[in-house]
Amino acid sequence: MWGIELQKKSKISLARQIFLSLKQRILTGEIAQGEELPSTRELAKGLGVSRNTVCDAYDMLLTEGFIVSRQGALSRVAEGLHIVQKEVVSLKEHKKEHVPVRWDFKTGQPDLSLFPWPLWSQMIRHATNTLSAQQLEYSGPKGYEPLCQEIAHWLMRNRSIDVNPEDIFITSGATQAFHLLVDILYKEDYAFALENPSHPGIHTVLQDRGHLLQWMPVDQQGANISCIRDKDISAVYVTPSHQFPLGGILPATRRAALIRLASEKDFYVIEDDYDSEFRYSGAPVSPIYSMDSSRVVYVGTFSKTLFPSLRIGFTILPKPLQAKWKHYRNFMDVQNPVLEQVALTEFLRKRKMDKHIQHMRRIYAEKRNVLLNAVEHSFCNAVQFWGDASGLHVALQFPGMEFTKEFMLSCQNAGIRIQAVSQYCSVQNNHTDKLLMGYGHLNNTQIRKGVKALFQLIAENSSQGLALK
Structure with missing residues (x-):
């Protein structure tokens, strides 16, 4: 009846099946605007369902404005609902045979097979059982404060840098940090200086926003900053401890020159320290941040040390940038999920991170x-x-x-x-x-x-x- 075909074994209720069928016919014009619908008793008899089922379907149509109803009269289709749907022409693509990666x-x-998954699961369960109702509310853009404190302790143990936990902000990986920093540090008609070659993460963000780029050539010692001395710069992005992708270590002379230039020309250095924990001859390289924390924004991530899908990183921000960061993060996604932050806090506090690394x-x-x-x-x-x-x-x-x-x-x-x-x-x-x-x-x-x-x-x-x- 009325072109409605009911599937008795469907997971969708009969009432909703009736609603969806009538809604579709109204939108396509098969049921004209102003047309009367059959009474609930008549449609129920025709479909072989209870009257209450049809009443429920009509209530859905009425609630969403597809029909109008007056006491003592049949329901009618509302005006202005006909939508002309254009036919989508699909271009046939020649499917390439997929070659498996060997x-x-x-x-x-x-190597995710060697991560201590049972221990991590235990810490996730502990976090689930110990979080209070208050901790499950919105906590703000800075991140879980105990995690910031443990990251500060960890940086002291592993990088010998003294960081105030108040300056640490938790992120959804390094990529989110780049998105925020590009907006915070942008100066109109000033360029962002990047290593060439470099990871596509940040320069894709910049190109998508239409910002100016200034490329710094890279040799076996990392970025050569001499080409930006006379340029107007918004910020400089470097990977000084293990240049990506060529692997050079930026020497102290270039680091000092970069910091002096940042101070003279009033810009910040974005230091991406993505994997320097894994150094095979000697201790990890000290970050530029340890030379001058006032001009360096340090970006770290746990994607390489733990596992990529964790999506927890952190940024150490100079005080003048923190208010803008909080504002931008509030209107991006507010905060990271708290459960993983609590588990990571325990992972750091109990020195399991140190042992794993x-x-x-x-x-x-x-x-x-x-x-x-x-x-x-x-x-x-x-x-x-x-x-x-x-x-x-x-x-x-x-x-x-x-x-x-x-x-x-x-x-x-x-x-x-x-x-x-x-x-x-x-x-x-x-x-x-x-x-x-x-x-x-x-x-x-x-x-x-x-x-x-x-x-x-x-x-x-x-x-x-x-x-x-």
């Missing part, structure tokens, strides 16, 4: 050695290593070679996930002889077989002119 050298991926540093050092040995065994002296003393990836330079788009497509078709350094450059013809190899998430066998597969592919493509200049 050797995955993606960067920035920790020490354990993983030994594991990653072994994987790094396996990778370097495998590369040397396959390629002999044809490869130079960049940034192999820290982090979870290595940059490999192949002098005389050029890794073209065709070559990268060959890698994809061969099941090798690997990245060219040139894709992180402002101009695609820079650093075309370098590849990035992430290894943190791989086991030793995967590393050796993956390097061998890459060697064979490069040899094949070189003979075809796809990877040679």
Whole structure:
């Protein structure tokens, strides 16, 4: 009746099925505006359902304004509801056959199989059982205060920097920090200075907003800041402890020069310290923040040390920026979920973080050695290593070679996930002889077989002119 077909076994109630069917016919014009609907008794009899079911459906239509009703008269369809729906023309796409990834050298991926999941689950349960009703309310844009205090203690233990917990603000990872800092530090007609090459996270944010960019070339010692001395700068973004992606460590002379320039030209330095915990020769590199906390915004994350989906990072903010930060964060998402913050607080307080990092540093050092040995065994002296003393990836330079788009497509078709350094450059013809190899998430066998597969592919493509200049 009325084109309504009821599905008795559906998870949707009969009343809602009637409502949805009539609503759709009203919107398409199959039931005209002003047209009378059958009485609830008549429609119930025609559909073989109870009158109460139809009454419920009519009540839904009335509540949402699809029908009007007067006492003693039949319900009518309201005016102005007909919507002409345009036909969507779909373009047929040729589906490419998906090639499974057999050797995955993606960067920035920790070994999640070695994270102490039972301990973390225990801390999550403890947090669930101990949180008060008041702690489950909105807490504001700064973050869980005990976590800020434990991060300050942890930074002192691991970086030897003295941080006031009042200056620590919890974020949803480093990416959110970049979004906020770009808005806070922006000056009209002033450029943001970035390393070239650099991680796409921050320069994508800047490009999406249409802000000016000033690129700083990178060598084996990190960013060369001489090119920004005479420029109008909003802020400078650097990865000084382990430059991404080339791995250099910014020397003290360049750090001091950058701080002097920031003071002279009144801008802030954004220091992204994304993975310096994993250093394999000596202690972690001291951050620029330890040289001058008044001009440096320090951004840290737990994505590499714990697990990426945790989405907890932190920013150490100079006092003049804190009011703006609170305002922007309040109208972005207010705060991070409190449960994970409480668990992470315990993880830090009980020194489980310290123990986990020490354990993983030994594991990653072994994987790094396996990778370097495998590369040397396959390629002999044809490869130079960049940034192999820290982090979870290595940059490999192949002098005389050029890794073209065709070559990268060959890698994809061969099941090798690997990245060219040139894709992180402002101009695609820079650093075309370098590849990035992430290894943190791989086991030793995967590393050796993956390097061998890459060697064979490069040899094949070189003979075809796809990877040679």
